Amino acid sequence: MKHTKVKDLLNSAKPLDDVLVKGWVRTFRNNQFIALNDGSTINTIQCVVDFENTPAETLKRITTGAALSIKGNLIPSQGAGQKYEIQVKSFEILGDSDPEKFPMQPKKHSLEFLRENAHLRVRTNAFGAIMRVRSVLSFAIHQYFQEKGFVYVNTPIITGSDAEGAGEMFHVTTLPIFHGKMFEKIDFESKTNLSKFQGLITQYITNFKNIVGFEHLESLNTLLNEFSENISFEDILILKPNQLQDLKFKFSKAQLNQINNSDVFKKIVSKLDSSDSYNKVFNSLEREIKFVCKQNNWNFKRKRKPKTITLTTFAFFNSFDLNKQKEDFFGKETNLTVSGQLEAETYAMALGQVYTFGPTFRAENSNTSRHLAEFWMVEPEVAFNDLDANMDLAEDFIQYVIKYAMDRCQDDLAFLNQRLADEEKQKPTAERSEMGLLEKLQFVLENNFKRVSYTEAIDILKNSKPNKNKKFNYIIEEWGADLQSEHERFLVEKHFKCPVILYDYPAKIKAFYMRLNDDAPQNRQTVRAMDILFPGIGEIVGGSQREERLDVLQQKIADLGIDEKELWWYLDTRRFGTAVHSGFGLGFERLVLFVTGMGNIRDVIPFPRTPQNAEF
Template sequence: MEKLVTVRELFKETDKFIDKTVKVGGWVRSIRGSKAFGFMVLSDGSFYNTLQIVFHDKMDNFTEVSKLNVGSAVIVTGTLVATPEAKQPFEIQADTVEIEGASTPDYPLQKKRHTLDYLRTMPHLRPRTNTFQAVFRVRSLIAYAIHKFFMERDFVYVHTPIITASDAEGAGEMFQVTTLPLDKLPMTEDGAIDYSKDFFGKMTNMTVSGQLNVEPFAMTFRNVYTFGPTFRAENSNTARHAAEFWMIEPEMAFADLEDNMEVAEAMIKYIINYVLENAPEEMAFFNQFIDKGLIERLRGVAGAEFGHVTYTEAIDILLNSGKKFDYPVKWGVDLQTEHERYLTEEVFKRPVFVTDYPKE
């Protein structure tokens, strides 16, 4: 198949393609037409911005193309023409539009803004929306930036088990994995489940942390990290809890707390700067439609020196703040979200390391 030009290439290397014949493939975001010509907005997934296509009645399949629905897949061949007076910087004047797959009129993603609750009902289609396209491209860049950061510091990436018999430091409730028949579990003489009959011959679970598995590698490679899926069977139903998430766990030999904090701060700043530099369109979308002021806050974090405070100092600050918290403050209690937010947003106005927690 002839190589297709991507929408990203057209936006990043426009001068190279202007007034030349190009061939692009993508999915119809919107379409409107008249008797003599029509306009199509195309997305190929390579770039956040979309591409406008102008097609005319000179095409043999003009009528068929005019009747296409949102979501249809097409391959367009035509001339890339600059449009400096229009909203978009250029458009393709189509010579041909090949229909690779036509969608039906009841295609659920139309040219309007859909709620997240609605999109949750169609996980197979929601990556095509602006919101989810931006989310997953940024997530991809974050994952790459994490690896890039550690590789530049000569860390070794270690894959730790997803299925494990260990509960790393009692980190949380675990999802159990078993091949035993649930309707007829084998039992021991004392009435307990006989896991010797299970696949691994013992009770196994989904990992809550790769830390225990990666620590021995630090005794060989010195600086290592694991980055992968983690599972917690905690039915908390809050924005701060998830049953499945990806966790970064570095381990360093011959390092102290200061070294740990330096790596954490440097990593966060590195990731923020990488995403702001490599996904400006997606971040501008988030800043405008999802979380106003996001970019300013991220730049503030990336440009700030993180604060440092001991647990005892933090408690004193909270006690002397004069603020009434939902969770009362006293020495020995865990810091709650409201306490952490007060320290970061009101006192330090930047991220803060809290050290020297009491052992018990």
């Protein structure tokens, strides 16, 4: 006999005889009333047991979390709250649940506690609702693009390029990152804790290599080998001040001066000196190394950062001999992707309109409510679309998927709406949201998105009361500032009171592939970029018209120190049949966060991956 879903039983047009239902016990009252849920709906169905004719030992096994198979008749409910209940004829306990050990008891748990039990939290009403909404939104995304004639493209997860140019990527290698000689020199008390240190070093190494360029590193390696056949980066990876003697027998003072004065070395120093990213990562790494070492009682001392880089400090930036990269699995440096955009562009230039929907990875050490190390991205790319058409597409797309979820997840969204309302009541009046969850969703559907240039937005923010009264954490002082979440939310929630699309951003704060505006003055160069801002969340979509002109793109790549050889295939799309094209990226978890009204992005993905957390 095939079992019927709880959702279908509760929606039945009439009572039914001899139904079979399977699910998990939420509550069991008075040795008689089982609240059963099978995940098909947020609602439970009440199953009434004939407790007088059921052995006491069997009744004791009906506990929260236990899996049951129940046969009976679907009859009109005798109590309030639901249309039907099941009059139980027989039941079988498929799986026991020890009430002393099962953590998901029928009470309110903190979100922190539920994150620690992510494998079981979906059995709660809130997370069951969130994950059903997430599933419907995911389907709606595919449905929208398929209806519009887009081709779904699976872009690589392992890549040799960095689409964002941020350098915050997870390195993929089959080579050992750390070597025995380095272990001996650091004098760790516990080698089992090296993995904590490894992530910090790898983050720094990746950033450094992206800034200086792999070609320069290879050139330096060749230069060093000219002076000593025995020199090995793994030997001098990390050195304490009292270990500098290790190098003296290999290099004379004159040789060291010659190395430090070489053109290759000077270019590396110049790039590092002019890189804000390098300084930020260096300072962040310094703090974290000290913290990790203190936690583990490690005897580790770093030389202070020199004004000009030297051979010994340079050695710290390398995880292994550069020549060994040819022995790696792919024969080159590879990383987990931060975006499928570049690859999707190549397909758009043949198929017209494509989209990707897959996992992406950022090695940002950000423990915030808006960041994940692993998340899902939706990235459409459309040939012959300019920025205006791109904004039209993004607005229509977002409204479609939100309406799709509202039409199909009414019970779940009603529950999440009430949950958010209860949470808001606990906050001070000044901090409460002006709109409930369902109001906020309807607000996005009913309002056209306001389109505002970055320049206009900066003027509004500079003259705003929070900025003048220094209420913003980041005060807006001049054109060119990178907008923070507080600025974005002010524009949406306080000033315009509708969703906002900002466009034409300063070139210096946006990626290399965005089309440069020709009519802007040199000191205010802008690109055809756009961000969509939502109430309560800030940026939810980022996109641009792509730079289709080969010469301009090559110049931008050169200015940023990106190795053109690594992007030869991307540049080919500008050599052969180039055309105006545009696209955008939507962080799927940001969308789910908005639609469900949750406050932390870790609560809208089944198993969140964050710094120091890869459980489950």
